[in-house]
Amino acid sequence: MVELIVFLVLMTLGYLVGQFAEKRHYKSIIEREKGLSELPTVASRFPPPGKRLDQCLVTGSTVISVDYFKRFIASLRNLFGGRVTSYETLLDRARRESLLRMKEQAKTMGAEYIFNVKYETASISKGSKNTIGSVEVLAYGTALLRPQDRS
Structure with missing residues (x-):
């Protein structure tokens, strides 16, 4: 009985801490998205016509780990099916x-536009029984920069 109570207390604590961290991260993302909204980012393979700009590859990578509570809920969802x-x-x-990290890199380079944006997603570590432990997402695209004065 004591073990069940300890398990439930730890699960509740894990849930609350995880929710707090996730909400704080979302708040940070929303604030930064507002600050970088003036930098257009599109998936189109071609740059906008009529602009003579230099091009440069920009990237942004993130690794996020799955907390124990999310892994527990996902394993329950696997039993019953449905969206995880x-x-x-x-x-x-x-x-x-x-995407934000890619845009921040482009902004420091003086980019005016980012096109041909793509994402790569990978599970980079496996938890117990081959469950997802961490996930990496790489965003990359081509930034259009003002031509450098080469005189």
Whole structure:
């Protein structure tokens, strides 16, 4: 009985701490997205016509680990089927963070536009019984920069 109470207390604590960390991360993402909203980012393979700009590859990478509570909920969801929303929020945060890091790199280079944006997602570590331990998302694209004065 004591073991069950300890398990439930630890699960509740893990849930609360995980929710707090996730909400804080989302708040940070939203604030940074507002600050970088003036830098257009599109998936189109071609740059906008009529602009003579230099091009440069920009990247942003993020690794986020799955907490124990999310892994527990996902394993329950595997028994019954359906959407695994605990992993959906994990991937959403990783994609948005990677895009922000890519845009921050482009902004420091003086980019005006980013096109041909792509994402790569990988599970980089496996937990017990081959469950997801951490996920990496790489965002990359081509930044258009003002031509450098080469005189």
